[in-house]
Amino acid sequence: MKEKHLIHVNGIVEANVDYEEYLDSYLEWLESKGWTYSGRTTPVEDKEEAEGIFTEALK
Numbered sequence: 001m002k003e004k005h006l007i008h009v010n011g012i013v014e015a016n017v018d019y020e021e022y023l024d025s026y027l028e029w030l031e032s033k034g035w036t037y038s039g040r041t042t043p044v045e046d047k048e049e050a051e052g053i054f055t056e057a058l059k
Helices: 019-032 047-057
Strands: none
């Protein structure tokens, strides 16, 4: 069995689908690899909020 690794993801995804469709696709992709996700996701509707999150992620 391969060694398992934990990866911390912090950022913004820009997509041409709504939040629910993105999340469904993301989780399907993870599961297709046999991987799991534990955490939270939130939709970001406000462009200024998104820019603030992006700026923080770059620190």
